[in-house]
Amino acid sequence: MASTNLILLGPPGAGKGTHAQYLERELGVVHISTGDMLREAVAEGTALGNKAQEYMKAGQLVPDELVIELAKERLGKRDCPVGWLLDGFPRTIAQAEALSAIVDELQMPSPLAVNMVISEAEVVRRLSGRRMCRNCGTIFNLHRDNIDVGDPCPTCGGEIYIRSDDRPEAVRERLRVYQRQTEPLIDYYQQQAQLITVDVEGKQEEVSQHLLAAVRSKDVKRG
Numbered sequence: 001m002a003s004t005n006l007i008l009l010g011p012p013g014a015g016k017g018t019h020a021q022y023l024e025r026e027l028g029v030v031h032i033s034t035g036d037m038l039r040e041a042v043a044e045g046t047a048l049g050n051k052a053q054e055y056m057k058a059g060q061l062v063p064d065e066l067v068i069e070l071a072k073e074r075l076g077k078r079d080c081p082v083g084w085l086l087d088g089f090p091r092t093i094a095q096a097e098a099l100s101a102i103v104d105e106l107q108m109p110s111p112l113a114v115n116m117v118i119s120e121a122e123v124v125r126r127l128s129g130r131r132m133c134r135n136c137g138t139i140f141n142l143h144r145d146n147i148d149v150g151d152p153c154p155t156c157g158g159e160i161y162i163r164s165d166d167r168p169e170a171v172r173e174r175l176r177v178y179q180r181q182t183e184p185l186i187d188y189y190q191q192q193a194q195l196i197t198v199d200v201e202g203k204q205e206e207v208s209q210h211l212l213a214a215v216r217s218k219d220v221k222r223g
């Protein structure tokens with residue numbers, strides 16, 4: 001079977017990062033998160049990081065040309081032909097069109113987009129409890145895992161922190177940005193018959209398994 005290439009589409013707080021970690025292990029694909037790459041660039045103080053920082057803090061999108069370049073460079077790396085899973089890219093129609101051109105140029109199978117459906121109330125609840133490890137990047141939730149700032153990361157002992165864009169004002173802005181700029185991608189991939197829709201509001205382990213089964217069954221149909 002051809003390699004599996006996936007796009008996770010969903011509002012902030014849908015669980016893209018968490019489920020991506022599971023799908024990466026189960027499918028043996030490379031997990032590519034533009035958000036993680038940008039946060040790394042900010043932490044390292046690179047030119048890209050300096051340009052991206054203010055947009056990220058405000059919960060706005062980093063300009064298309066910067067993110068497209070980042071994704072293009074990453075997808076051209078040697079580990080990508082086994083299959084990949086994009087988490088947080090594309091987020092605009094311009095990015096989706098650029099991705100399609102990159103995939104053609106690299107002669108990769110076209111990606112399947114997964115539309116992760118969740119209510120706004122649940123998104124707000126989840127984001128207000130999100131905690132992350134600064135060292136290994138594992139995502140926790142205060143309500144679910146009872147892990148908070150000041151506790152050591154159970155995975156690696158690293159420092160637990162709250163992302164600056166998980167503050168309430170930034171969360172509201174990110175949701176507006178998602179509705180305005182990213183939601184149109186659902187139609188875009190639907191029109192190409194490259195979309196599956198999965199309800200992601202249930203328990204994490206069950207949702208992960210459900211996502212995996214949905215991807216596998218669509219992949220078999222596509223051959």
Ligand code: AMP
Nearest residue numbers: 034035055056060061062067088089091
């Ligand atoms: P995420 O971790 O995916 O929620 O991304 C965190 C932040 O990084 C977003 O709120 C944006 O500011 C920026 N970002 C990540 N991916 C993209 C993208 N594809 N296009 C524009 N900005 C992005």
